[in-house]
Amino acid sequence: MPCSIELKNVSQSFGNLASNNMTSESKSPTITLFENLDLSISQGQSYAITGPSGAGKSSLLMLLSGLEKPSSGQGSFINDKHISTLDNLRSDIGFIFQQFHLLPELTALHNIALPLKLRGDKQAISKARHWLEKVGLSDRADHKPSQLSGGEQQRVAIARALVFSPKFIFADEPTGNLDQHNANEISDILFACCQENNAGLIIVTHSNALASKAQNIYSLADGALTKTSSRNSAGDQQTEKNATHDLTKNLSTNERLVASC
């Protein structure tokens, strides 16, 4: 049974971080990003969160992943009807960032193997090789991040995020550092790999092109989260499947990558 993340009545403010002995003039004002926000995320679905700069999109991503706590309200992880706090999500989430954040001293293969090694998986290297192949980088296994292009580094980051089969992937501007052609390729790979692995995908982005690939699109602005688009009905899913089939009919290198995920 798919699991889910739920935020209920959640507010996030960043308060006055100044110490008590500072004068009132030197204290910074409280910033309230959003109040009483509700959001439910399901495994296997894709979500995009858009909105103006500074609206709190990345902060919302941190709350959903359980890496940060809200000022008030509750976040829950619902797994097979068992409800717990979002702290219990830690081992089931993968992250993808705009800046890739690969370890510079490790090769592509060892960057991907790292999450498995940290979990004590003895097949870490062979599984990492399999994922290198999925993202089309078999021939770059021994190259370090500095020897890879931005698009190639993001492919490694996608493989690293998914290699341990997490239930949810959080991606903060995953194509923000890429040109339009690479951004399109990388987002196709990301969506296809998440779908194949039944991972929920939550993307924060300013790109309408990227957001439009998600099944559910939200806008966060002026402290309010609004659902602007949803493609959950059976008819829509059928349309998506047909579109995918049409795409894979004309297999170029990159479509083959997507299809192999």
Ligand SMILES: Nc1ncnc2c1ncn2[C@@H]1O[C@H](COP(=O)(O)OP(=O)(O)OP(=O)(O)O)[C@@H](O)[C@H]1O
């Ligand atoms: N830990 C923190 N302490 C104080 N202020 C913070 C903290 N984290 C975020 N903020 C502030 O909250 C606001 C929203 O930040 P956030 O990064 O979530 O916005 P965003 O919508 O993702 O913006 P962008 O699209 O520019 O990345 C910003 O003004 C930021 O400075």
